[in-house]
Amino acid sequence: MALFVHDINEQPNAFTTTLSQIPTAVGIHDPGSFATAALDIYENGWISPNNAWILNLWPPGFILLEVSIVKIFGINTPIILILQIIASLLFSWVLALLYKFFSVQTKSYVAFGVPLLIFAFPVSRVFLLQPIGLVLGESFSIGFFLLTLLYSIKSVEKKSVWYSVWAGVFLALSAYFRSQFELILMGITGWALLMGLYLYIKKTSQTLRTAGKSIMISIVVAHTATIPWRLYHWKYQGSPLWTQTSGVTFENSVLSPEELEKKSGSLVVTGGGNLVCRINPTVCNDRENARHLFFKTFFENPSKWYAIKLSLIGKFWYTSVGGFWKTPNEVPSMSDLFINSSFLSMLLALPAMLVTRRVRSHPSWLPLTLLTIALFSTYILIFTVQQFESRYFFFPKIVITFIFLITASIFLRPKDVAQELPTTSN
Structure with a gap:
C-alpha cells in the first residue's frame, strides 16, 4: 500500500527521487532543509557553518537517517523508496503490538482488523507512509511515539523494567526526529511529577504505584537519552534548549502582514501567527522587543488572543488532506467534513471513557490517561504560541484515533476478560 497507493497526486516519485533532488521535487521548506543538511554532512563529515542554522531549528534524527541511507546505498539511491520501506517496517511493528493488545481484550478476528482502522483514514496513509509525508520526517516520530505508548502499557501489565526502558528510548527517539515531541516529553514529565506526588500522598492501590514507577523509569531514560543533543547545543x-525556534516565533508575532509577505510568510498571517501586531498595531515590526511584546500582549489580552485562534481553528481542522502544506482556502468536501467530524467525535469521547470505572479498573489506565493529558496540554500550548498549519493537526488526529481504539477496546471488553485483570481502582 505504501509503495503504490497515493491519496493525492502532487507527490515526488519514490522510485526515482534522490536526496539532492528533494529540495526541488517536494516544494516544501522543511524537507529541502533536511536534504541540504544531509548532503552537507555526507560530503563534509558534519554540518558546515553556512548550514548550521538547520540544526538550530530542527533536531538531527531524520537528517542523520537520510545520511545513513546514502552512505549505505549510495548518493544516487531513490531515498524516498528506502524511507517508505523503513516506515512500513516501523508501523508493522506498531500494528503487531497493537494486535497483541487487542487479542487479550476481544475476539481474534476483531483484534486482527481493528489495528488496520488506523490506515482507513487518508491522513494516516498520506502523512505516515506516502512520499509527501515521509520527507517531513514526522512519520518516524509518530511511529516511535506510538511504540512509547504500547511499551508503556506493556511495562505496566507485565511489571517489566525493560519495557519501561524501551518506552523511554522510543520517546527520546521521537523527539530526535521532530522538535514538538520534546515539548510532549516535557509535558509528560510535568504531569508525571504531579501524578507521583498524588500517588505518594494518597493511599492508592499497589497496581497504581507500580504503574507510576514504570512511567517514571521511562521518563528518566528519555531525558537521559536527550542529554547528548542538549550538550551539543550548550557547547x-x-x-541546552532542544531547538532555537522561539526567536522566530516571537519575531513573527510582531511582524505586519506586509513584512511577512516579503519573507514568504503568508501562512503565518493566515494561521494567526502575528497576533501581537494584529491585537496591538502600534508595535508592529518592533523586532528588538518582540519577546517582551509577545508575553505582554498575551497576558493583557488573553480573550482577544484566543478569540482569534478559535475563529481560525475550524477551517484548519476540516481542511482536505490533499493540500496539507498549503493555506486551506478551499471549501471542505462532504468526505472532509465526515472524516474530520469523526476525529472530533473521538476526541470528545476519549476523556469521557477514560473517567469511567470500567477503564480505570484496567492496568493500562494510568499510562493512557497520562499521555492523553500531556498531549492535550502540549498542543494547547503549541497552538497558543504558533500559527496554525493544516499538517500540525495531523499527528493529533492520528494519535487520537490510536488512543481511542485502545480505550474503546478496554471499555467494551467482555466481562470475563475484565474479571481476569488486576484492578487499579483506589
Missing part, C-alpha cells in the same frame, strides 16, 4: 549555542 555551540550556549543553551
